[in-house]
Amino acid sequence: MEYQYLRLANDLERKIRGGNFRVGEKLPSLRSLRAQTGKSISTIYQAYNELEDRGVVEVREKSGFYVKPLLDRVLPRPLRETGVIRPHQVTINTHSTMLQQYINNPAMLPLGTAVAAPELLPLKQLGREVRNVASGYMNGRMIGYGHPTGHPGLQSELAKRSVGYFRREKGEEIIITNGCMDAIDLCLRSVAREGDVILIESPTFLCYLQLIEDLNMRALEIPVDADTGFDLAQLEDILQQHDVRAALVNTSFHNPLGYVMTDLAKRRLVEIITGRNIPIIEDDIYGDLYFTETRPRPLKSFDNEGLVLYCSSFTKSLAPDLRVGWTIPGRFREKVKRIKFNSNVAGSQLNQSVAASFLASKGYERHLRKMRGSLKKQAASMLQGVARYFPKGTRVSSPQGGICLWVELDRRVDSLVLFEMARQHDIALVPGNLCSVTNRYNHCIRLNYGYPWTERIEEGVKTLGRMVHEMLKT
Structure with missing residues (x-):
């Protein structure tokens, strides 16, 4: 039989991983959750302690419980590709030149560049x-x-x-x-x-x-x-x-x-x-x-x-x-x-x-400590945004550092077509076609999480998810 505190902890974790609570958001207080669920203060406290042990929430002294950046078990990982492995002549510069016209345009949502936001530097x-x-x-x-x-x-x-x-x-x-x-x-x-x-x-x-x-x-x-x-x-x-x-x-x-x-x-x-x-x-x-x-x-x-x-x-x-x-x-x-x-x-x-x-x-070391914390939080926000807005079956990397997120979509999605659709909405991304000369990753995209998670970036990720949904319908 599942204990009440475990049932509550599992329910809260599902909501957190499903995006109901965002990274860094404060969770309901013990009293408000008691009024909402009818559980005792002791049961709710045990549930929060369980979530803390799982690495899902963190305690801030005299403030309460907050959602931690989650980088694992949000979505399945991308699959490792198979097939014949042989040397290839590389012919990528034409497509790459096309990409360069847009990814550094300040009017574009910067999901295509692999750089950090100026405010992080x-x-x-x-x-x-x-x-x-x-x-x-x-x-x-x-x-x-x-x-x-x-x-x-x-x-x-x-x-x-x-x-x-x-x-x-x-x-x-x-x-x-x-x-x-x-x-x-x-x-x-x-x-x-x-x-x-x-x-x-x-x-x-x-x-x-x-x-x-x-x-x-x-x-x-x-x-x-x-x-x-x-x-x-x-x-x-x-x-x-x-x-x-x-x-x-x-x-x-x-x-x-x-x-x-x-x-x-x-x-x-x-x-x-x-x-x-x-x-x-x-x-x-x-x-x-x-x-x-x-x-x-x-x-x-x-x-x-x-x-x-x-x-x-x-x-x-x-x-x-x-x-x-x-x-x-x-x-x-x-x-x-x-x-x-x-x-x-x-x-x-x-x-x-x-x-x-x-x-x-x-x-430099002081700066790095602060920057790493920001990037980890931004990575989690981007990952959870993809989980919220992209179709079921999407696979996403779980970065342990760096600045990039790799998203594997349904194989019916052409990332160059998605790139062009996103460009028309002033959104930059890197199509997977440019990350290989083997055509293995035409259904993948690379996103940059180097910028703080804002309403504009969330709306951009939401728009990308909607485009992928539309591509799968047609």
Whole structure:
């Protein structure tokens, strides 16, 4: 027989997960719930304690019980795709150019960009640092070319942050770049050449595909699980069948699925790939935006051979326009350094000095703690919004960090058609067609939860859900 408090707790949890109560909303008081249900204060209190144990609500002292951000068991996870795995020529730039016309338009609802809202970023602190370091321009200290590998002060601050993660923690191992994609571009050109096969996760970040296309390389897409990432046994089999020259992966808060591989799986992944003398380019741009207690270890921390080329930036966590990224390219450092020098000689000393000064002030960690809390709440709101407004059968990722939500729709839905319909309502999204060259994800979309959940965003998600309903009817 089910106890009364459990029956009440189950009923409240169903209402919370069904969207009757929103993230951060205060739940009814003990007295009001007693009047509403006829249950005793003791039974209601036991029910709330049960919900607290389940991680559904939280207690705020002298205030009451509030709905916690829920990222699990809201909707089923997306399915891992199957089918023949073989290298493909990439032809995605035409569609990608179409997307770029709209996703950065300020009039569009920003569900297509993978960036955080300005109000989540430390703009005042950064502005203060800009004013402080700009004195170097006034006295002429910063108008010449900087060091080809980057600002020594920034390299030193980044090295301090890498303690415990990387075997080599000297600043000179780090090469500063113009954002994370610049770092990935330099690394890919350093380890592979035209016609080579590049192993990537599937679905993947569309900019990886654009880069592979521009370098006239071929993509070998490996379908990954929405919770655990690579099937390592399958990966070993695939590496025996294909001549892979490099891997480009994002195993911590994957874009677009949001998963993070376990340390054990990451270690084994590095062993499998580097054991064949294949370099791994690691994109860790979302590593600082975790929702769990601790930051996940990067693949680079398991690298014994210098074959993992680590890449990251401050684009997502500080400001996109700062354009400060970096790479730790291991045994390929000299080649990356040479290609970088030939491409742009040196990066902006002003921007690098701003980043270095902000890191040295310890303000970055304070900012990250606040930003992570906001993103987790926004992720839960977006997830529950999809659960409320999208058709039955919709599947959604459960991100443990980062900024993106992956939505798997009925296979009758064409995400490019949905993209065009949404555009006419000033809503931007990323169609799944652009996250693969295999046509596996034409029925999927990627949504950005980097902006606070407002009435406008909720109305946009509701509109998208209505469009999907209409597409299924016709």
